[in-house]
Amino acid sequence: MPDTVNAESRQPSGPLAGLTVFDLTRVLAGPSCVQMLADLGAAVIKIEKPGSGDDTRGFVPPSMPGTAESAYFAGTNRNKRSVTLDIAQPEGQLIARALIARSDILVENFKVGTLARYGLGHAQLAPEHPGLIYCSITGFGQTGPYAERPGYDSLIQAMGGIMSLTGEPDGAPMKVGVPVADLFAGLYGAIGVLAALRHRERTGQGQHIDIGMLDTHVAWLANQGMNYLATGQNPPRLGNQHPNIVPYQVFATEDGHIVLSIGNDPTFARFCREFGLDHLCGDERFATNAARVANRALVTETLTPVLAAHSSSWWLGRLEALKIGCGPINTLEQVFADAQVIARGNLVDMARPDGTSVRLVANPVRLSATPVDYRLPPPMLGEHTDEVLTDMLGLSETDRAALRRDGVI
Known part of the structure; x- marks a missing residue:
């Protein structure tokens, strides 16, 4: 507190x-x-x-x-x-x-x-x-x-x-x-x-x-504006997916959802090796980020049942241990109770002249x-x-x- x-x-x-x-x-x-x-x-x-x-x-x-x-x-x-x-x-x-x-x-x-x-x-x-x-x-x-x-x-x-x-x-x-x-x-x-x-x-x-x-x-x-300027094409809505990186999106787990953020090819190869997907490393449709972006639907379709096979906590624990980008999708209650948010002092209570206190989001x-x-x-x-x-x-x-x-x- x-x-x-x-x-x-x-x-x-x-x-x-x-x-x-x-x-x-x-x-x-x-x-x-x-x-x-x-x-x-x-x-x-x-x-x-x-x-x-x-x-x-x-x-x-x-x-x-x-x-x-x-x-x-x-x-x-x-x-x-x-x-x-x-x-x-x-x-x-x-x-x-x-x-x-x-x-x-x-x-x-x-x-x-x-x-x-x-x-x-x-x-x-x-x-x-x-x-x-x-x-x-x-x-x-x-x-x-x-x-x-x-x-x-x-x-x-x-x-x-x-x-x-x-x-x-x-x-x-x-x-x-x-x-x-x-x-x-x-x-x-x-x-x-x-x-x-x-x-x-x-x-x-x-x-x-x-x-x-x-x-x-x-x-x-940012990148979406530059994507348009580079191509002259309006970027489509992608829901929770990233326009330039795949997989970098929300996946359903056995009991909820998590965000999986794989930002480069070595990390994707490490993910595949650790979770029984070695065969994807040799598939040219998965081998590079550019290929995965081009085959976005296939990548999502392939990984969806893999992520759905285990709970969110199971995935978060293993992905964090492997230093693969991941995170829970927190409610605001969970955000303000998060150990990192608390440790960084992101909340401040200020006393009012009448003796009451007001809780505010701190300056970052x-x-x-x-x-x-x-x-x-x-x-x-x-x-x-x-x-x-x-x-x-x-x-x-x-x-x-x-x-x-x-x-x-």
Whole structure:
């Protein structure tokens, strides 16, 4: 079980400590980008709409145990201070600009042109703040014929090609079971911010980072994208099989399923020798990976009864002993109970101000000198409004009361 982190009063200590992010993001792509920066030590001011906040606060059920907070929101909003601010009001825009003046990085995922209407677009802020790093994450980027369209994960998965590659050969196109289009956009956004910080370190100049979800989606088509570019042919859906390696797929066992991943010819020959399939080593249809790819159906048909003859545990034990790639198909319950997952510290419990604890998936980046820093649990809506406006802008209790009366905060 992970230890509970009581970190509310700790100062940032990661590699980005001393930097401030003005966070105008919501839902997933933007918040995941900012959480990465926050985990690396940046101080984050998360701006949320008074009364409702980030859309994902309402994405329930489920809620985190012992709270009314959505699990969805909790997953990408640790290490952030929540400030409620209505940037559609002139007073809210003035406060936003004052906070931006004290920030190093601004991340936003509004539709193209929305923030410009509030005087908060990059072109409006850059002359006054030339060192500001401004990262925009949208569905289709700032230019092109689709720039003004809204972007949603399933829409991007459909348009970006991954759904045409995912699913059974004779089945319907299938999206990935987690919002990968959002998450990859967030990761590329964080990478862009880190590169821009290095540039600013050398030159003093900030810049605008333009992240389009469709762009990042096309970028991670990886070998399948290259397969198309090399052949001009649309890769077919292969279910759980690999387009370039055979056998590298799911097989049914006597009592379930496992993944068998044989990545080269010597390993395939070793598999055959160990499990009574020596005759395949001399068969030209099986001898090389290229031949096995060309005879994919035959390889699968030949190995299916072999794998089905024993239990999953029998296969996993013997394959692991032979150093042949294999693995169980875990449920999430099994994932979070896995000895390797636990040993690597992939879960973290964070104490909330009310004494309850929230369990989160940890950041996977392992830095030897400046480790990831867990300081703040996912915030309640507006939890830090008074603190931030007092500490950073010097607003008095009277000032804040007037802003609340007018719905600005």
